[in-house]
Amino acid sequence: SRNADIDDAVNRAPGANDDGSGVAAILELARVFSQFTFESTVMFVAFTGEEEGLFGSRALAADLKASNVNVVGMVTNDIIGNVVGGSGQVDSLSVRCFSDNPSDSPHRQLARYMKLQGEAYLPGFTVRLIARRDRPGRGGDHFAFNEQGYTAARLTEPEDNLNHQHNMDDLPEFMSFPYLTKVVKVNAAYLASWADAPESPTNVRLTPQGGQQLLSWDKNAEAGLSYLVAFRGPESASYDSLVAVAAETQVALDPAPLPDGVFISVSGVDAEGNESVFSQEVVLRK
CATH class of the missing domain: 3.40.630.10 (Zn peptidases)
Known part of the structure; x- marks a missing residue:
């Protein structure tokens, strides 16, 4: 020193x-x-x-x-x-x-x-x-x-x-x-x-679909991945909840129970359970 x-x-x-x-x-x-x-x-x-x-x-x-x-x-x-x-x-x-x-x-x-x-x-x-x-x-x-x-x-x-x-x-x-x-x-x-861990999911996006929001992302090059969708409130520094998603690259979200301005990210999970660093966030606005 x-x-x-x-x-x-x-x-x-x-x-x-x-x-x-x-x-x-x-x-x-x-x-x-x-x-x-x-x-x-x-x-x-x-x-x-x-x-x-x-x-x-x-x-x-x-x-x-x-x-x-x-x-x-x-x-x-x-x-x-x-x-x-x-x-x-x-x-x-x-x-x-x-x-x-x-x-x-x-x-x-x-x-x-x-x-x-x-x-x-x-x-x-x-x-x-x-x-x-x-x-x-x-x-x-x-x-x-x-x-x-x-x-x-x-x-x-x-x-x-x-x-x-x-x-x-x-x-x-x-x-x-x-x-x-x-x-x-x-x-x-x-x-x-x-x-x-696999690479972080890319091109994460929200698309209005009827009364819901379709959260989607590009498929990773690595095969056999499942995903975690992470949520954090507007005032939260870290993620408040994680939701497991199967091998799909999209999930329909009901915005009603979610706070305005919630931050959403996605993590890829391989067959051994290794989780990727979280993707770029998207913000859900009501």
């Missing part, structure tokens, strides 16, 4: 939590994931030069873009090992997930997917969706991927504690390793499903 005072050439910033916690997480994930085979390539990367200007992440993101690599998304785990916030509040049961605007952006859809998958495999733990790219005045390596047009999100602990960031007190004794383990499990849950 880097000392908060850039002119201080004496005091160190050991960086146990910022971001030794993130590096430890990806090393453990890489160890576990190396024992399995996935349909997609999963890259575990520790970047250099984040504090000085995102040097490592910007170099990799630019190289991937120049090489036309199909990067479906990037998640950074940055500062994920502490449960005591700067206010003194203790929270060992949630992690913040930051994603960029707008509300229906691919970044938000990825964050919603991470929440759904992570919470399903870690009951009692909450992935808190934060409707902004990062904390005020702060940043992370996901910025570099945003800049190249890639979908990206950030996981970070429930509340920043500046007493243990960018100074000599960023030490292991101020971390919670049981909490860090929970965040690693959240990552494992969404990554394992995502790496084997």
Whole structure:
């Protein structure tokens, strides 16, 4: 890590939590994931030069873009090992997930997917969706991927504690390793499903049909898929309900019980139960 005072050439910033916690997480994930085979390539990367200007992440993101690599998304785990916030509040049961605007952006859809998958495999733990790219005045390596047009999100602990960031007190004794383990499990849950998931449905649309609305989407290239239709209210950050649809690519919706301005998305589900990241949303207006 880097000392908060850039002119201080004496005091160190050991960086146990910022971001030794993130590096430890990806090393453990890489160890576990190396024992399995996935349909997609999963890259575990520790970047250099984040504090000085995102040097490592910007170099990799630019190289991937120049090489036309199909990067479906990037998640950074940055500062994920502490449960005591700067206010003194203790929270060992949630992690913040930051994603960029707008509300229906691919970044938000990825964050919603991470929440759904992570919470399903870690009951009692909450992935808190934060409707902004990062904390005020702060940043992370996901910025570099945003800049190249890639979908990206950030996981970070429930509340920043500046007493243990960018100074000599960023030490292991101020971390919670049981909490860090929970965040690693959240990552494992969404990554394992995502790496084997089909592509997200495309061209999702609503068409008036009598007194109903016909929700339809293009058929995926992968055969044998079923689908989930997801709904969230105008004020909801995440999906309130999921409805399973068989192998059809359309479903008739009765708008009467649905609120005006409800957001609707579709996820493809393969035969093994792997769910795709949610599609672009459509809005039902009455």
